[in-house]
Amino acid sequence: MLKESILYESVGELAKRIETKQLSPVELAESYLERSQKFGPQFNAYARLMPVEALDQARAAEKDIHRGHYRGPLHGIPYAAKDLLAVKGVQTTWGAKPFAEQVFDYNATVIEHLKNVGAVLLGKAAMIELAGGLGYMYASASLQGETKNPWDTSCWTCGSSSGSGAIVAAGLAGFAIGTETWGSIVCPAAFCGVSGFRPTYGRVSRHGAMALSYSLDKIGPMARSAEDCTRIFAAIAAHDPLDRSTLAVDKAAFTYSPAEELKRRGLHVGWLTNAWKEYEPGVGKAIQAAHKILPRYFASVRDAKLPEGPWEEAAGVVLQAEVASSFGEFIRSGRVKELHDPLGRVGGYVNLTVTGGDYTTAQRVRGILQKKMDAMFESYDVLATAALPAPATPLAMNLVTGLAFPDPLGAIGNLCGLPALSVPCGFTEKNLPVGLQFVGRAGDDAAVLEAGQSFQRATPWHRKHPRLS
């Protein structure tokens, strides 16, 4: 097996080795598989490993590269996909017992994109059942059980991209794909100390992904660095006729070249002073330290305030109404009772009572908010604050009471489809990671990724890894 230090290398570093034939994609896949078989079950990180398929793909990549057909930085890089992305012929459980045997006969578009650039699919990452759309109280709300945090196995990874966070943090794959409706990339990235990117709504096709909330769902990468997220995003961002919510060809596509860094613009940062009511002590310290160093690496850092309004309420009503439709039949049939979580088994019934009038009102409020946020980005390129005000929570915590803090930025970012990136920015006294979040204007994913890269050029946090035993 390859050394652990190699398995924790970034996609960029691994790609250099692969391109120059110093590293065999087969050996890399074998090493990640072996590590995943050893540590994956400890964290409940995977829904399913796919060793046969992965090694076939790795051999094909190796053959291609030896023939001189190198496809780019993801060629031969092993990754995991959240188990709500359809993979042809392979069980796609959506993290939920009632769908445990579900098999699709096609690939999600994002899986196809990654296949086309030669990435190697190692397996399906564990997740919260139905991405938590019907509500959940406990970390155990998953067919795979509670996903344990590689930094402290008595703590949770956050959800719903729980396995994706654990897999990247534990060095079980080169990167992972997660999804976010409200917090499901940003939170696990912060809890697990990895870089997680939520793209602008409509840039990454959701064809073949479980639909939870049609106007809120997004797909994005979770990786070792902001630069890795940039490379992966460039491979998966594209218009897709099979997903009518994707943006037009020229607005959806994203290109990245490290040489472009030379043309970097000086970013103006708005430091949010009202995103969180209070921080847990360990988090506050790391966030203050990050705030202090930002002016050295950005054109300006000025205090900024989010507009006030019923944004969380609007996001909640939109989510509840759309889930009442996406899983309406599942709820009405009573099969929802087969879910694991006690709240998930009943939450959907409340969703069914949201009226069309209230849903439309929420959408109208959303329209107002979009304009307010767009105006805010006249003054700033990115907004910054903590990804979350608390570190990873204990596995047994009741999340309804324990993680019940207002999250206006999460609501705003997801209602308006804004890109966001969480990057590690320090640790609490208990050695739990803390995340710093950058949020950008809709469509300006480049600014958010650039902000993360600038921060990581100056800080070591993304290179820290948990000690596994």
Next chain:
Amino acid sequence: MNKSKGQKINRREFARNAALLSAVIVPAGIAFEEPAAATNEQLPEGAEKLSAEGRVEAEARFQQIMSQYGSRFDSEEQKRVRDGCYSLQGSLERLRAFHLENGDAPAVYLKPLLDREKKPQSAPSAGAAPTAAKKP
């Protein structure tokens, strides 16, 4: 109300069903009474922040669920459903209090299906067109 897919509903049926539904949403015994008095139970947390009308609406929402699906829940689950109804009501009251002009349109618009979009071709990098999932 339990029409199978593809069945049409005529206007008279719609009116009758709407009347039945309104009867479920605001049961006669509860309408315009304080829900605590009607049910003689402790109100969920946060209920005191709701308006009187909001409490009635939340309770009617709960009763609607119970009348349709009540046999599916044990007492603990009933409590969770009721908590959820009151929580949703709080959100709705704050949402409805937000000032909107008549011309403030929803953020999500219809995107007409133009001729050129009717037969989607495979994405440049997408694989075979999807078919229905094979479910067990």
